[in-house]
Amino acid sequence: MQPKSFFRTECPAARALETVGEWWSILILRDAFQGMSRFDEFQQSLGIAPNILSRRLAHLTEAGMFVRHRYSARPPRYEYLLTPKGRDFFPVLVALFAWGNKHLAPNGESIVLANRKDVRPLEPVMVDAADMHLITSANAVLVPGPRASREMRKRLASLKAMNPDISTLGS
């Protein structure tokens, strides 16, 4: 039915989206990074229906981004704490945040991401850890990894053909 769907499951960006699940999940993660952990806190922040919030929290827990921790025995109450896998999602939120502030706040910013120590505004940029050079769509390219399927290799080869800039790369 969807002959090319392999790229949806093999592409790590697509898999990341499928793992996180949907917009609500990203906003829940955002709130968790701001220190929220309890059902009521998320609900109050997001104005989300309880059944949807339950489902998203359960999904993020199953996906290994939260651990559920009981903080009260009677009545039983749980909080949701970010795991290392969940914490690693932070750059996605920072990237969304920076893009939103740059392009969707024409009259000035409502919230600013700042350095915690001196409250100096941060300007987030994506660089390569090896040489600290900016990563841009002009200087980056996708190449097959060790587990690339045959379809993936074909696809990446056809992309090279489509984009003459990268036609000199070996595969």
Added chain:
Amino acid sequence: MQPKSFFRTECPAARALETVGEWWSILILRDAFQGMSRFDEFQQSLGIAPNILSRRLAHLTEAGMFVRHRYSARPPRYEYLLTPKGRDFFPVLVALFAWGNKHLAPNGESIVLANRKDVRPLEPVMVDAADMHLITSANAVLVPGPRASREMRKRLASLKAMNPDISTLGS
């Protein structure tokens, strides 16, 4: 009905998500960064229903991330080209990609992001442009911007109260 929804519209990350629209849009942008521009190319890549693809392309065009360009007069045919606003979305995709490869490819990677010149794999990290230091959830904080509403200031103040690490910050 949703008393706290101001934070959904005032938060730049939430607005970014609302602007982009949904998962499909992010995958369309991903393909555009790989050089695709035509309806058929997107459709073949994504295995997406034509009516959904049309709607997403129209949405991304209205949102100013694509410009529609007629490349054939008879029959009329259009391609979708990334604008600067669309190009600026690249770090979001790189962040999703890096997270997916780190956490969702336990048996090895299918695709690797590499330097275009020497095909060396890249390790994307988010840093502050001013000093090239890593931006993490531990060293970053949200503060009110010049256009913060009163609710936003209250919310950010209550977050400080919740998170003792940042309780010494002025507001």
